[in-house]
Amino acid sequence: MLSVKFIKENPEFVVERLAVKNFDAKELVDAVCAISNRKNEIQQEMDQHKAEMNSISKQIGQLFQQGKAEEANAAKAKTASLKEAIKELEKEFGEKDVELTDKLTQIPNIPHESVPSGKSEDDNEVVTTEGEMPQLCEGAIPHWDLATKYDIIDWELGNKITGAGFPVYKGKGSRLQRALINFFLDEARDAGYMEIMPPLVVNEASGFGTGQLPDKEGQMYHITEDNLYMIPTAEVPVTNIYRDVILDEANLPIKNTAYSACFRREAGSYGKDVRGLNRLHQFDKVEIVQVQHPEKSYETLDQMVAYVTTLVQKLGLPYRILRLCGGDLSFTSALTFDFEVYSAAQEKWLEVSSVSNFEAYQANRLKLRYRPTGEKKPVLAHTLNGSALALPRILAALLENNQTPEGIKVPEVLVPYCGFDMID
RNA sequence: GGAGAGAUGGCAGAGUGGUCGAAUGCGGUGGUCUUGAAAACCAUUGUACCGCGAGGUACCGGGGGUUCGAAUCCCUCUCUCUCCGCCA
Numbered sequence: 001m002l003s004v005k006f007i008k009e010n011p012e013f014v015v016e017r018l019a020v021k022n023f024d025a026k027e028l029v030d031a032v033c034a035i036s037n038r039k040n041e042i043q044q045e046m047d048q049h050k051a052e053m054n055s056i057s058k059q060i061g062q063l064f065q066q067g068k069a070e071e072a073n074a075a076k077a078k079t080a081s082l083k084e085a086i087k088e089l090e091k092e093f094g095e096k097d098v099e100l101t102d103k104l105t106q107i108p109n110i111p112h113e114s115v116p117s118g119k120s121e122d123d124n125e126v127v128t129t130e131g132e133m134p135q136l137c138e139g140a141i142p143h144w145d146l147a148t149k150y151d152i153i154d155w156e157l158g159n160k161i162t163g164a165g166f167p168v169y170k171g172k173g174s175r176l177q178r179a180l181i182n183f184f185l186d187e188a189r190d191a192g193y194m195e196i197m198p199p200l201v202v203n204e205a206s207g208f209g210t211g212q213l214p215d216k217e218g219q220m221y222h223i224t225e226d227n228l229y230m231i232p233t234a235e236v237p238v239t240n241i242y243r244d245v246i247l248d249e250a251n252l253p254i255k256n257t258a259y260s261a262c263f264r265r266e267a268g269s270y271g272k273d274v275r276g277l278n279r280l281h282q283f284d285k286v287e288i289v290q291v292q293h294p295e296k297s298y299e300t301l302d303q304m305v306a307y308v309t310t311l312v313q314k315l316g317l318p319y320r321i322l323r324l325c326g327g328d329l330s331f332t333s334a335l336t337f338d339f340e341v342y343s344a345a346q347e348k349w350l351e352v353s354s355v356s357n358f359e360a361y362q363a364n365r366l367k368l369r370y371r372p373t374g375e376k377k378p379v380l381a382h383t384l385n386g387s388a389l390a391l392p393r394i395l396a397a398l399l400e401n402n403q404t405p406e407g408i409k410v411p412e413v414l415v416p417y418c419g420f421d422m423i424d
Numbered sequence: 425g426g427a428g429a430g431a432u433g434g435c436a437g438a439g440u441g442g443u444c445g446a447a448u449g450c451g452g453u454g455g456u457c458u459u460g461a462a463a464a465c466c467a468u469u470g471u472a473c474c475g476c477g478a479g480g481u482a483c484c485g486g487g488g489g490u491u492c493g494a495a496u497c498c499c500u501c502u503c504u505c506u507c508c509g510c511c512a
Contacts, residue, residue: 043474047481054481057493061442064492076492083492246471367471378471 001104001364003380004036017110020117020326031103039096046089053082105214109361111326112298112335118325125325127337128309131318134344134401142345143399144276146408147173150423153277165266165274165281172423176398176410177284179417180391181259184286184311188388191307193257193288198237200260201228206240209366211332221263234260234287235385239362242291246378247370253300254291257388259284277392278350284391290384291368294360297382298335301357304386305337308353311389314413317397318342320349334359341393345400350393355386399423 007014011029018025056075063072116125147153152173158166169177185195207213207229212220221230231237238258247254262285266274273279288307292300305321312319324336339353360380363369369378402409407424415421 040474043481047474050482051480053492057491058443060492065442072492079492 001361002107002110003360003364004032004100004104007032007107008036014107014110018108020111020115021108021329022119022327023108025107028103028107032100032107035096035100035103039093039100042089042093042096046086046093049082049086049089053079053086056082108331109334109358111329111333112357114323115329115335116323116325117327119327120325121328123325124322124328124338127321127323129318129320131313131316131342133318133342136344136400137403137405139405140345140400140403142276143343143396146345146399146403147276150408152176152423155276163281165279167277167280172418172420175418175420176395176414176423177391179414180394181284181286183414183417184388185257185259187311187314188257188286188288191255193255196234196238196241196256196258198231198234198241198258198260200231200237200263202231202236202240203228206236206243209240209243210236210362211365212236215331218267219265221265230263231260232264233262233285233387234258235289238287238289239383239385240366242368242381242383243366245366245368247291247368247381249293249370249373252291252293252370252381253296254289256289257286258289259286261285262390277396278346280392286388288386288388291363291370292382292384293370294379294382297357297359297384301335301337301355301384304355304384304388308339308355308386308388312339312341312352315394315398315411317394317401319352330356332356332358332361334361339387339389341397343393343397343400345403346396350397352389352393352397353387356384358383358385 002014007029011033014029015025056079060072060075063069063075116123118124141149144153144155148155150172152170154168154170157168158164161168189195201223204213204227207217207220212229212232217229220232222228223230237260238256241256242254261282263282264280266279266281277283288304290300290304309319309321319339319341322338322340324333324338329336333356336354336356338351339355340349340351342348343350359382362383363380366383368381368383370381371378398411399408402411407422410418410421410423412421
């Protein structure tokens with residue numbers, strides 16, 4: 001969330017910038033300022049009364065020790081009204097605090113100045129388009145049919161065991177998944193990221209820290225009996241490693257990577273674009289996460305984009321990079337670049353990565369700070385993350401683009417990882 | 425699942441109603457000494473909020489209560505550990 005201080009110092013700026021996200025923040029910003037001001041007034045009065053109370057209590061203690069019980073009891077009488085006043089102020093203070101947090105969590109992150117305005121994904125800005133469009137052979141078919149033809153993914157079995165959106169990978173399909181995971185993790189390690197194997201289920205505090213809760217809880221599978229959530233991305237556990245942490249400036253940037261299965265309910269997204277591997281309830285992904293100095297986070301974002309570029313290039317997939325417009329930008333992000341690969345049989349661009357700078361928005365929720373060298377006061381760090389990469393759509397594009405009458409060719413970089421060069 | 429123990433500052437670990445934001449040790453930082461280092465010694469060392477400032481307030485797992493006063497007593501929740509059972 002945004003800091004109260006920033007909102008109070010720049011209310012017009014916040015409203016103006018959030019308009020780019022098509023978000024009318026006027027009322028919320030006004031409310032935050034008003035509630036915060038009232039809260040401060042209450043605190044001043046409350047603290048004053050508490051100071052007096054503390055002082056009287058201390059005196060009473062001394063009087064008792066000196067054996068002056070009568071005077072002590074007289075002093076006690078004075079405390080009743082004070083006590084009552086404090087209680088009331090505390091109550092109102094608590095209410096204002098809840099209200100303030102409620103309003104704050106409803107205000108999205110401010111978009112970076114480079115974010116184009118726009119309503120939907122149609123307004124995203126194409127930054128780069130690279131790679132050769134594949135020439136498909138006669139009778140080319142989409143990946144869901146290829147997967148069945150070569151018996152590497154069993155859709156029906158997934159339906160039987162769990163339900164739609166939980167495919168079963170078999171034989172070379174399963175091995176190719178494993179190869180992709182290892183390939184991505186090794187690449188990330190070579191790029192300086194430390195590998196993490198996180199829990200796949202998180203508590204409420206973690207969900208709040210990265211911004212999934214309270215608003216987007218419908219997106220996650222909720223284990224109500226234990227009040228735990230299945231992760232929609234490794235971003236959640238890996239970023240929450242640094243919840244309530246004060247880092248040394250010298251330790252920045254922190255670079256972590258993690259493979260995880262990801263679980264998404266995708267409620268309300270039935271219909272188009274859900275065939276085959278295009279949208280699943282469970283999928284595999286390797287994520288990269290960085291914690292960086294505020295002054296260096298955009299430089300880091302560029303580096304992360306450059307890194308993801310190398311991955312799609314090595315896989316030989318035609319890709320394009322989009323700068324998300326305000327309307328398509330997520331609630332918590334300040335700037336996001338999406339990667340899409342071209343899936344030739346579907347004749348569709350498929351999103352395989354989303355690389356974002358959250359600036360201090362997540363950090364403020366997480367209380368993730370660093371201490372500038374030689375200084376006393378901790379400062380909020382910046383967090384960034386990106387998919388590197390999400391597997392299903394990569395697999396879809398690989399299957400469709402590399403199909404030949406003899407079978408599906410495996411990209412060279414993956415051959416050492418999976419141990420075969422052809423799915424036939 | 426059954427029984428028990430516990431949750432205190434970066435860590436370890438005292439503290440069972442009143443100058444306790446909290447002893448002590450370790451660690452960290454600064455300094456003295458030293459050619460340099462180690463050792464020793466001295467000093468310092470949490471976070472947040474309010475206030476122009478002086479300063480004030482809060483925080484000893486979370487929440488509630490008793491009391492003039494709570495780390496300390498009571499209730500409640502959560503979590504951790506140990507033993508037994510079960511089990512990859």
